[in-house]
Amino acid sequence: MRRRCPACCGALWNTAMTFWRPGWLSRPWRTFINGRWNSTRERRERPMLTLAEHALIRKDFLEIWSSKMARATLIAVPIGLVVVVPALFLAAVCLVPLEQAAGIQEMLSLLPPHLQHYNAQQGLFYLLTNTLFPLFFLMVPLMASAVSASCIFAGEKERRTIETLLLTPLRVRQIFRAKLACCLSLSFVTTAISFGAFTIVASVGDIMLGMSFFLNWSWLVIILLLSPGLMVFGAVFMVFAFNRTSSRIESFQTVAYVALPFLLLYIAPFTGLFRVNATVLLLAAAVVWLCDLFLWIYDRRTFLPEKFLNAPLED
Numbered sequence: 161m162r163r164r165c166p167a168c169c170g171a172l173w174n175t176a177m178t179f180w181r182p183g184w185l186s187r188p189w190r191t192f193i194n195g196r197w198n199s200t201r202e203r204r205e206r207p208m209l210t211l212a213e214h215a216l217i218r219k220d221f222l223e224i225w226s227s228k229m230a231r232a233t234l235i236a237v238p239i240g241l242v243v244v245v246p247a248l249f250l251a252a253v254c255l256v257p258l259e260q261a262a263g264i265q266e267m268l269s270l271l272p273p274h275l276q277h278y279n280a281q282q283g284l285f286y287l288l289t290n291t292l293f294p295l296f297f298l299m300v301p302l303m304a305s306a307v308s309a310s311c312i313f314a315g316e317k318e319r320r321t322i323e324t325l326l327l328t329p330l331r332v333r334q335i336f337r338a339k340l341a342c343c344l345s346l347s348f349v350t351t352a353i354s355f356g357a358f359t360i361v362a363s364v365g366d367i368m369l370g371m372s373f374f375l376n377w378s379w380l381v382i383i384l385l386l387s388p389g390l391m392v393f394g395a396v397f398m399v400f401a402f403n404r405t406s407s408r409i410e411s412f413q414t415v416a417y418v419a420l421p422f423l424l425l426y427i428a429p430f431t432g433l434f435r436v437n438a439t440v441l442l443l444a445a446a447v448v449w450l451c452d453l454f455l456w457i458y459d460r461r462t463f464l465p466e467k468f469l470n471a472p473l474e475d
Contacts, residue, residue, distance in 0.1 A: 224307075233303065238300045243357050246362065278371075309399060312342065336460060340395050389445055399459045
């Protein structure tokens with residue numbers, strides 16, 4: 161004989177079904193879920209930059225390119241640092257006899273153990289490619305973003321166009337975001353073209369000297385992590401410095417002082433203190449990105465275009 165369920169079980173089941181009616185529990189949850197889904201979908205479909213921000217970016221780009229100083233700096237300095245100087249070093253390595261040069265053996269002792277079989281020309285070009293040339297290359301993103309940011313923010317003050325900018329429907333954060341996007345975009349294009357030109361020069365040197373391709377883990381860290389970090393650092397630090405300096409020249413000097421640690425980072429291997437490898441560059445990239453985060457948050461909170469209304473003009 162089959163046992164019947166107690167009456168209390170049936171009562172509990174009926175109570176649960178009563179409270180699980182669509183009008184009592186499922187409808188609020190369905191409305192909440194649909195609302196969250198629709199808001200998430202709207203955020204995904206919303207563009208990162210509005211049309212007004214794109215217009216401001218185009219205006220700032222034209223202002224940068226119309227400045228002779230900025231245009232000459234963005235063109236001449238990368239060509240000199242990543243094309244002319246490496247080409248001159250390559251010509252010197254190939255044409256000058258290095259076997260009897262003073263101090264060449266001390267420099268070759270800085271080579272990694274697996275490259276001790278390189279001759280004087282190969283060893284010197286390897287040291288230049290992995291110690292001196294990265295320093296020249298890293299100056300390009302830092303310089304490009306700093307020059308772009310200086311022209312954008314100083315230009316608003318010098319041309320007295322900040323009043324017109326404040327009359328636009330853009331909010332302060334949108335202005336800040338659009339100006340930094342212009343600086344970073346121009347710096348990215350300059351850095352990418354510079355690396356392509358340097359790759360050609362370095363590849364020609366590797367072929368002439370019978371060496372392997374120069375790209376290694378250290379260069380990958382430089383390209384993928386350290387260079388973008390310096391792009392952001394140059395822009396946000398220029399905003400941070402320009403609020404505290406009276407001229408564009410003082411802002412450039414402040415950025416130059418900040419770049420000194422990177423200069424020491426690449427000069428130290430020649431003294432024998434330590435070797436710059438991928439691990440050291442990863443630590444340097446982490447420090448740079450951490451500084452970028454703090455400066456980005458600080459600049460975003462303290463950036464006020466009204467500060468440029470009564471700011472003194474540059475002589």
